[in-house]
Amino acid sequence: MTRRASYSGHVTFMRRPAATDFSAADVVVAGLPFDVATTNAPGARFGPRAIRAQSLQLAWGPIWPWGFDPFQRLTVVDAGDIEWDWGRPRGMAAAATAHTREVLASGARPLTLGGDHYATLPLLRAVAERHGPVALIHFDAHRDTEPGGGEGRLDHGIVFAEALRERLIVEEASVQIGIRTCYDGEAGAGMTVIDAAAAHAMTPERVAERIRAVVDGRPCYLTFDIDCLDPAFAPGTGTPVPGGLSSHQARAILWGLKGMPIVGADVMEVSPPLDPSGITALAAAMLAVDVCCLWAAGA
DSSP: OOOTTTTSSSOOOOGGOOOOOOOOSEEEEEOOOTTTTSOOOGGGGHHHHHHHHHGGGGGGGSSSTBOOOGGTTTTTTEEEEEEEEOTSSSSHHHHHHHHHHHHTTTOOEEEEEEEEEEGHHHHHHHHHHHHSSSSSEEEOSSSSOSSSOOOOOTTTTTHHHHHTTTTTOOGOOOEEEEEEOOOOOOTTTTEEEEEHHHHHHSSSHHHHHHHHHHHHTEEEEEEEEEGHHHTOOOOOSSSSOSSOOOOHHHHHHHHTTTTTOEEEEEEEEEOGGEHHHHOHHHHHHHHHHHHHHHHHHHH
């Protein structure tokens, strides 16, 4: 990365080159501008654009506290946004799976910017095709394992219940961090839950140790719903819940996952219309950069 004005130039994630050929890439960033499955306030379709824009002020060299520029170690490209006919929203799933399948076939890892959390389901379908059922590392205020799925229902509250039903993830090897809601009939009783109270009572290092123990070396997929953060740090999301993690807590947990076999990742649920200040998109961009640093450090 080179120092240049954050308010000028082309807008790609961390100023990475735009590309449709992934053959030389280690990581492929893509936007998934979809928010049809939200249960409260929409706006996450604008998330990928906002995250890219906020990332520009981070693209000035070595990343703290990693101490290195991840893009000197990894070839990261920005594939732009995954596209489908907006008048046929169910087409999103097939488009997202096809795109992720192409990324994985190239040997690169997908890093997806959302978009509401339902969009993680088609990403997991492609990941499971490639790697088999994976462990899930899931940061969120909600477990997203509510009942009522099937028959093509679009609902970001059912995404991981569906993933379990389709056997895309390994229930006993999956862990959910920051949870602070509950609903009748939730699936995934075998998943480990480190709720917000527990996460606040533990050090970030201890939370990371617990995640490592649950995943136990399996290939894993990391998904970060930005509402895992407290609304003080991330007001721009459709279903905010007080009492969440701070930006520092979340980052510090990620720092502790160095070396884990993370085969793909996403950051979801950034809704810029609900946050004119841009701090939510900035937090999301920072978390996405931390994932790149994890990979650059050998994850």
